[in-house]
Amino acid sequence: MKWSRIKTISTKEWLEIWRDKLYLAMAFLIPVIMMVVLGFGMSMDVEKIPFVAIDYDKTEQSRDYLHNFSDSRYFDYQGMAANEKQAESMMDQNKIRFILIIPPGFQEKLQAGKKVQSQSLIDGLFTYQSKVVKGYVLAINANYNQQLLQNWFAKKQGMKPSDISAMLSPVSLETRYLYNEQMSSLWSTGSGMIMLVMLMAPALLTALGVVREKESGSIFNIYASTVTRTEFILGKLLPYIAISFLNLLVLTWMALVLFGVPFKGDPVLYLVASVLFVSCATGIGLFVSILVKTQASAALITLLGTMIPGMMFSGLLMPVSSMDTPAKIEAHLLPGMYELNIVWGSFLKGQGWSDLWGNMAILALYSMVLWGLAIWKFKKRVAS
Amino acid sequence: MRLWWLRVFALTQKELLQFSRDMILVVAVAWFFIGEVYVAGSGVKMELINAPVVIMDHDRSEASRDWASQLKAPYYKVLGYVNSQQEAYDLLDKGEVIAIFDIPADFEKRLLLGQKTSIQLELDASNIIIGNLANSYSSLMNAEFNQKWMLKTMKIVDAETIQAPMVELRQKIYYNPEGKATWFMPISEMMTVITLLALFLPAAMIVREKERGTIEQLTVAPLTPFQILFPKILAVEIIILLGVAVSVLGVVGAVFQVPFRGSLILFFFVTMVYIYAVSGLGLFIASVSRNLGQALMVSFMVLMPMMLLSGAWTPKEAMPEFQQYLVVLSPLSYYIDMGYSIILKGATIQLIWWPLLQLFALGSILFWLGLIQFNRQLK
Amino acid sequence: MSLIIEVNKLCKCYKNIEAIKSVSLSIKPGEIYGLIGPDGSGKSSLMKVIAGVLSYKSGQLNVFGQRVDSEASAEIIKAKIGFMPQGLGLNLYPELSIDENINFFADLRDVPLAEREERKALLMTMMQLTDFRHRAMKNLSGGMKQKLGLICTLIHKPELVILDEPTTGVDPVSRRDFWQILSYMVRHEKMTALVSTSYMDEAERFHTLSLFYQGKILAQGEPDQILDSIQGWVALVHSQALFVCVQALSTQFTQVNIFGKAIRVVAYDISREDFEHQLKSILARCPKSHYQIESIDLEDAFIGLLRPKNKDQTVKPALDATKPNSIFDTNTLMIEAQNLTRQFGTFTAVDQVSFSVQSGQIFGLLGANGAGKSTVIKMLTGLLKPSKGKGQVSGADLNSSGQKIKENIGYMSQSFSLYADLTVVENLKLYGQIYAVPKKKLAKRIQWALQMGTLEQETHTLVGSLPMGLRQRLALGCALLHEPKVLFLDEPTSGIDPIGRQQFWTILVTLAKQSGVAILITTHYMSEAEHCDQLALMQAGKVIAQGSPTNLRQQVSDALGDVISMKVNQPYAALELLKKAHYDKAFLFGKRVHLFSSQVAQTQKKVLALLHQQAIEVLDVQHLPPTLEDVFVHFLESNKIQPTANLKPKESSSL
Known part of the structure; x- marks a missing residue:
């Protein structure tokens, strides 16, 4: 060579x-x-998901519930839609990915200590993103419920907030992201x-x-x-x-x-x-x-x-x-x-x-x- | 005018004949529309499947085992229990597990005392998809455990009977209710394939004529440059639409069972407009490449930014802001929007006429520029 | 003296195609050995096998006494060999300069630095490339590329050089230079050369040669020996009634061709007396005719050698394939160019070119690659607008009606512009439709084209698998489907075997003389130029001479005289001697020395005496009129235009 x-x-x-x-x-x-x-x-970041809400209740409580979503960094609130039809056509045109529907009587029922059903409609086009959105929505909702229950039990039974919390969610899962701390x-x-x-x-x-x-x-x-x-x-x-x-x-x-x-x-x-x-x-x-x-x-x-x-x-x-x-x-x-x-x-x-x-x-x-x-x-x- | 079309048809027929005789190309195109789409649909699942995990149970109690028992298929695969932190981290570092669940020694004791306790999840986030999903599923599982435990301590058998204010969120996922990855990826891949071929095939047809010198004969014939190019675009339209038909009906429809909710004809029409739009870029590619290899490489170079600006992999809202403004420049972004809308959302022409018009306008500009470039090269 | 190369019953196959069928030859040291034959006849394969870069199926090959039968054994001989593959400059690196190209080849061959520089300087001076040493290879003219290729092959002082078609596509001056340099090197460096060519008229440059056809050797030996081995005669017949005469001659002879205003008749296996007798009896029927008889040239010999095998292939149909299209007016100007000029940026590709072609005329445009021929054709076919000047093609103005021109002309290019992956009929149909031949008529025209090209057996064959000769006739058929009155042919015969070329010319002549088609043709083959009625020689964008072949030849004869061709036993010594005696226009052709003289008899006497003094034996003396190559070279040199580089901008050369 x-x-x-x-x-x-x-x-x-x-x-x-x-x-x-x-x-x-x-x-x-x-x-x-x-x-x-x-x-x-x-990019697999799922943030600023555009969504609209349909609020049939239009009360303080419903607005409060909505705020939990619109204030989250994961969501980007695009305003209120009049009805499902209007909202769904927006979703068809890929302008929004998620619709939150708050039923009538939302405030009334909650204040009466009753259950109420809200609904979320998620665009399933991008499979992974829709799964993550689903998780976020559930988590925000769960948080809201926790607050509701704490307030409710504190008012009704005079329990300490920490005890209520321990009763409602005794195990908390603390996640540590290794290698990629900021996800x-x-x-x-x-x-x-x-x-x-x-x-x-x-x-x-x-x-x-x-x-x-x-x-x-x-x-x-x-x-x-x-x-x-x-x-x-x-x-x-x-x-x-x-x-x-x-x-x-x-x-x-x-x-x-x-x-x-x-x-x-x-x-x-x-x-x-x-x-x-x-x-x-x-x-x-x-x-x-x-x-x-x-x-x-x-x-x-x-x-x-x-x-x-x-x-x-x-x-x-x-x-x-x-x-x-x-x-x-x-x-x-x-x-x-x-x-x-x-x-x-x-x-x-x-x-x-x-x-x-x-x-x-x-x-x-x-x-x-x-x-x-x-x-x-x-x-x-x-x-x- | 009749003569004009007769010439165009003769040349289109020639292109198709030539294509059908080039076995390598036919096989490659078939592979793209069938194999490539199939691999994309079945290969990568952006889901948590059998993710290997280990449990570091310092408690070894009934409650801790109860908690851990929830980690099961299809999401998780528990490889076993480890005792030391070191051992667990080694497994993580080597990539043999993606998560460690660390259950503290006083887990059951605190639960029974009605005190809060916590489980540590050490998650390998180097793969962000897996990280996100693993975290999300684990949280849901933990919530389920909490609910069960609460009901147990409160001695309530049926959760429905609790009298407390609660918002029950009913979720509905549109278009792809089961969240099947096999719906999204093959369609996305098919659109990428269409783009690549709409770029490469017209370029290849022109470059091949340049290489073999036959273009000379065409230019001295009584044909305008547009008349030389147009049949090639027509032929590419036919080839790709055939491929799309096979892909949509065969692979996407029959194999992956993706429902076709909109009008097939509308989808073909949109695809036609899209091919026209992209082929203008193909003319550019033809004018800079000297041989087929280069044409392929340059097509690839052009394809890449188009993909970046299209939302083929991620929704537009996930892009950095500067990118969101540039999206209007990528024909692919309009096509992907319309394509998904037609296939999965059942969109009709009323819903998509505006982006369709935009795509047509953008395509016309590109085609016109490509034609000018081709003309300049002829001279 | 041991042999440099010994080939014995060598066979080479590519998949199922036999490229070389049991070929044997041997080459002695110091020889310039020629392989002559058309494209695809197996020359290139044989040269690659000998260079040790291609394996073979069976037979034996010894190079420098070394048996070459494996990669390892081939490596042993490679140091002593210089190999230049086919294709002008294709093995060179276009982005590298002359200097860098040479350095690469030298370093690859382990030539020490000092020696490299010395030899590079010597060779560059010899080839007149020193001034261009920093120019990128892609910007060189054809002749310069060829010379650079030769330097790169010679840089390591090989004992054997193998040159595959080094003169194809090069202008006659560069070709002449090339042969001079090669014979100089062979003599001074004790080299042996194996050279291939598809030009029959280069045969005389070789000491020994083999004629190749379809993988076999038709004949081998010294050029004179080959000619002597075939008995045959050529008669050039002049007649007032050309066609009557052709018709009459065709009844008796198979090879009757029109050459400009003359008829060329070739007959084989016949004594001169018998030939003359037959000729006389036929010509008695033709008014006012006279003839002269010569011995055949190598191209005729080649055809003669093939004749027994190709009896059924001989072309006849052409003459009746096109029915005489009434009487045409020979005075109609079909192509007219007046001071045509075309500039690309600051570069003038075509400079004030004027000529005209009447209907029924064959006009030849000669010139090297890059002389401006293609640009002239591009302007005449309406592809390029002239920068200055004007012209018309069948009544349509060049400056204003490009599209109209396109409808009226037929065009056939060098690359034959056929779609290799379509069948014969598909190609014909396509071009018929492009030229908008009505459907009913098209079917007839396709039949006509098939018949004309004797392609009836091949209608559904893919063009890619047709031999070159058939492809060429198919391309011509495609160009004629719409019955154009003007036909442009851009180097239509490169690489075709002599029989194919002859058939092709028969068709062309018929088209011109019977149907009145005006034909403009460009060609590299000087021998083909003889077919043309008018010639124009182009160099560096200008027409440097124009006239009929006879006329041009006469001009050279007047200026330089005729050629004395002497076969001598020591050609190198003879040449040196003559140069010393200031016969500057002496050239070496194999074992012959050529000399121009205006007083032939006188000069011959002097020269023979001179040679005799030095005990150089003269075996044979002939007097020849100047060839068209001599004509070309003469006009180029008298114009004193340096063969400068191809400075054309890129855009013009693409497409």
């Missing part, structure tokens, strides 16, 4: 990328665009996206880069020369690894600054792992490029082959631990999960070498296998 030849190929590759403006733009813009789009676009969607998806983007972009870039050489016919310069396969592949890929690593740093910076994700772990570990992952992703692209002949099929296969597994089987949307067995096996076979462990471990969990070395070892093994396979499969004397 001659370093000078590797350098020659790398330099040429780099010059070509640098001067082809469209390609250069793709190399650096795609990851950033993806990061912004996916980071902000996959910020950007913290988790924002940092997790580094994994997804850095799985797709380097693979795509590499696959296109190698296939481009095949398509144009300049690959014959390599075939016809005395450069060895290893030299060619190393030289060809070094620029892509460098670009991808640079991209990874940019994305990390975006996660830290733009999304405000904290970094609790070991930066050195993170950098080392990043190099491993980037070479792994490049290896995937390299492998694809050996199988196909045109840029179009390279792009298609790489996109499909990295995006779906990266999103579905990495733990980004659904934890690997709650997957069924076939999905679990698939998740373990792909590199995305290990990188996600490292990213979340480093950013959110503050884990170190002792926790993450296993993941890193697997990534290293993964890239070695891919590269080895690619070098082995690359032929300098082809059949067609």
